[in-house]
Amino acid sequence: xxxxxxxxxxxxxxxxxxRAALNAYAFGSAFSIGxxxxxxxxxxxxxxxxxxxxxxxxxxxxxxYVWPGLMTTNDEFLYTAVQQLxxxxxxxxxxDWCLTAQYVGAAGLLxxxxxxxxxxxxxxxxxxQNANNTWTHTVIMKGAVISQLVxxxxxxxxxxxxxxxxxxxxxxxxxxxxxxxTIVLGTATSTFGETALxxxxxxxxxxxxxxxxxxxxxxxTITVPKGTSQD
Numbered sequence: 224x225x226x227x228x229x230x231x232x233x234x235x236x237x238x239x240x241x242r243a244a245l246n247a248y249a250f251g252s253a254f255s256i257g258x259x260x261x262x263x264x265x266x267x268x269x270x271x272x273x274x275x276x277x278x279x280x281x282x283x284x285x286x287x288y289v290w291p292g293l294m295t296t297n298d299e300f301l302y303t304a305v306q307q308l309x310x311x312x313x314x315x316x317x318x319d320w321c322l323t324a325q326y327v328g329a330a331g332l333l334x335x336x337x338x339x340x341x342x343x344x345x346x347x348x349x350x351x352q353n354a355n356n357t358w359t360h361t362v363i364m365k366g367a368v369i370s371q372l373v374x375x376x377x378x379x380x381x382x383x384x385x386x387x388x389x390x391x392x393x394x395x396x397x398x399x400x401x402x403x404x405t406i407v408l409g410t411a412t413s414t415f416g417e418t419a420l421x422x423x424x425x426x427x428x429x430x431x432x433x434x435x436x437x438x439x440x441x442x443x444t445i446t447v448p449k450g451t452s453q454d
Contacts, residue, residue: 233428252447253422256406256415256431256440258380261296265380266295266409270350276342277397277449279307279320285392289320289399291384291445293350295377296359299328301360303348303370305340307392314341322346324360324372335372338341340364342397351380382406384447385422401445410439 258265276289292302305326313321320342324335340346347363353373362370382404386395408415416431425448431440 245450247454249388249392251388252384252426253385254420254426254428254445254447255381255383255444256419257294257382258418260380261295263296264410265415267293267382267406267414268352268409268416269407270348270382270405272348272404272445273402274303274305274348275345275391275402276305276340276347276401277395277399278318278342280393280396281306281317283393285390285416287389287392287393287395287418288387289385290387291348291382293376293379294381294383295328295379297329297377297395299326300352301326301358301372301374301376301379303346303360303362313337313339318342322362322369322370324362325360326360326372326374326376328376330374333372333374334372335362338362338364338369340369345402384445386447396449398449399447402443404442404445406440406442408438408440411435413437415440425443 257267272291274291279367287307290299290302294300302325303322305320305322307320315321319339321336321337322340328331339401349361351359353359357373357375361368361370388394390428415437418434419431420427421428428445429443431442435438
């Protein structure tokens with residue numbers, strides 16, 4: 224996925240200075256929960272969410288990306304790339320997104336299978352730490368796995384969401400919705416919910432809640448508004 228550099232991942236989500244410095248890119252609204260600091264003691268061990276990307280633009284001359292994923296203390300990123308390119312990377316129609324489970328970091332850029340998806344149909348995203356310190360990222364639609372990637376990564380401390388635009392792309396035309404997001408930590412952290420942050424007033428999210436003292440956190444809804452990929 225072009226442009227997902229470590230500089231963007233760790234800084235440009237919410238920093239106007241970083242956005243100005245990276246003026247080859249255009250960023251849209253974003254959300255994160257966790258801590259970007261390499262010294263953070265947070266340890267995310269599992270994330271699940273149901274994601275509905277909405278319909279993409281009917282025409283596209285550039286490159287439009289919508290992505291949710293995990294960021295680590297050593298600048299790695301394990302995420303779902305939901306993209307609209309011209310031409311399409313996976314042969315979908317003009318009303319489809321192209322989706323893949325993806326990784327970027329020290330090992331380079333790695334991808335699972337690509338699938339054309341209808342943006343009005345929810346997909347379930349699962350990020351799970353395995354016993355051997357690898358992670359499995361699985362994307363499920365209508366009960367079937369449509370993309371999966373297994374990859375060693377560092378310690379994730381942040382779950383984030385954003386849009387990204389290249390080459391004067393046509394911007395998003397639908398809001399993106401995340402429901403029933405569950406984040407499990409390795410160690411209970413009572414203040415984890417306080418780290419939730421939206422980049423602008425248009426991005427909204429339910430108050431994070433925990434029922435087990437801070438180990439498992441739920442966010443009922445996260446909504447990223449349409450038309451923000453070229454802010």
